[in-house]
Amino acid sequence: MRIAVPKEIKNNENRVALTPAGAKEFVKEGHEVFVQQTAGEGSGFSDEAYQLSGAKILPTIESTYEAGDMILKVKEPIGPEYALIRENQLLFTYFHFASNEPLTRAMIRSKAVCLAYETVEKPDRSLPLLVPMSEVAGRMAAQKGANYLEKPLGGRGILLGGVPGTLPAKVLILGGGVVGTQAAWMAAGLGADVIIMDVSLPRMRYLSDVMPKNVKTMMSNEYNIRKLIGSTDLIIGAVLIPGAKAPHLITRDMLQEMLPGTVMVDVAVDQGGCIETCEPTTHENPTYTIDGVLHYCVANMPGAVPYTSTLALTNATLPYALALAKNGWQDACLHYPELRSGLNIIKGDVVYQAVAETFDLPYVPVSYYLNQH
Template identity: 75%
Template sequence: MVIGIPKEIKVQENRVALTPAGTQELVKRGHTVYIQDNAGVGSGFSNDLYLSAGAEILPTIEEIYEEAKMIIKVKEPIEPEYKLVRENQLVFTYFHFASHEPLTRAMMKSNSICLAYETVEKRGGGLPLLIPMSEVAGRMAAQKGSNYLEKPLGGKGILMGGVPGTLPAKVLILGGGVVGTQAAWMAAGLSADVTILDVSLPRMRYLSDVMPANVRTRMSNEFNIRELIPSADLIIGAVLIPGAKAPHLISKDMLKDMEKGTVLVDVAVDQGGCIETCKPTTHENPTYTIDDVLHYCVANMPGAVPYTSTVALTNATLPYAIELAEKGWQKAAVENEELAAGLNIIKGEIVYKAVAEAFDLPYFPVEKHLKEHLV
């Protein structure tokens, strides 16, 4: 199969979808890999490394899309790329369709096959291609939140762990999944006073067993959220409903109950945000203030640590990319239900229910497009 790796063009996005090591694994199986010129430089991978791994370098993004049967990316196509996606082309990337109707309609119009990292799902649950970036984003959420608690950056002027004779920062984490767990580990390691809210008692029992003594759990509900936010210094939104828009757990009216300089970090911004006043920001302009509350809502947080993120992402995506390249998307999806769950849009039809429901658009069962490969 001919595989194309374009250079990411989202603002301050330095990740690339494939490492030289991943490239070599595909090439030695007989596949052709085209890398856009300098696509890996931001992650620390030169053209020479890709050439040594067997890739070919193409100078423009247009040539990458024109030549490739499968496009592997990091972030969703943005508007300048919409017209480049071709009919019957497989695009394998993070899409987060449920929070972006123009992207959804553009990919429907392209008649391409859109396989979303974030909805590839293991039997019994677990999102293997979301986990590595969730781990990075969770750890970064605590790190960034700690920085923005500093007074010159708009925070309260509180040191995350305090010092002897002072109180540490109070950190409230909404969601005890991968993002929330990683954020809690980092905040706890900085000696903060951490509370994790979740709706699953089994998950909270697990977290209570593995977390240090400065981390506690509470049931996630409006009553408890309203009780805890007035004293919270840093609030991290870490809620995920696979493939669907995130629910607003913190409404605009709750901001009035927070102290001036409270910091909000919404990691769920890719899925619409779990804080009502959240809107996507960039690494160039990461924050804004509403009602004296600082919001950090960068939509591609792991893009700030591209080497770590690119290696972690390729480690997770490569086995699936090999399977798609070896078998084609239809046969691969029939034989691997994890990949079938990742299919969101096929040739103009939405085949992932949560995306269709988000925009009140028709939903088509994925089996319709796989029937010729079903036994």
């Protein structure tokens, strides 16, 4: 198979979907690898390193898309890339379709096969290709929140961990999954007073067992959220419903109840955000303020630490990418049930129910395509 890796063109996105080590694995198995010129530079990988691994360097994004039977990316294609995607081409990347109708309709028109990292799901409901970036984003959420609590950046002017004789900042984390857990570890390690909210009692029992003493758990509901937000300094949104839009747990009217300079970091922005006033921002312009509350809603947070993020992501994606290249997407999805759940759009049909329901589109069960095979 011909594997193509275009350079990411989303604002300040420095990750790359394949390392030179990964390219070598494809070449060893007899595949051809094409990498766009400078695609790996942002993550610290030179064109020469890819060439030494057996990959061919192509000069433009157009020639890279043209060369590939399978396109490996990190982030979803954006406007200039839509016309480069062709019928029956396999795209393996993060898509987050439920929060992006123009992208969804563009991929339907392309008649490509869209396999989304974020909905690849194992039988135990874990998301192996989302976990690495969730770990990075969760840790960054606490780090960024601590930074933006500083007065010159728009926050309350409070040190996350405090010092002797002063109280630490209060941090509220909405969601006790991978993002929320990692955010809690970081915030707690800096000395903050942390509360994690979730709707799963078993999950909260687990968190109560493993977290340090400055982390508490609480049932997530509107009453409890309103009870806490008036005295909270940093709110981190970490809610995920695989493949679907995140629910709005923080509504516009709640901002009036918050302290001026409260900071909100919405890690769920890729899936529409769990904060109603959340709008995607970029690393170039990461924040905005509404009603005195600072919002940080960067849609590709791990892109700010591309070396760490690229290695963490490709460690997880490479085995699946190799399987897709070796077997083709249909056989690979039959042999790896988790890949089957990653299929979102096939040749113009939406085969992931949550996406179809979000935009009121016809839904075709994925079995229609796999049974044909």
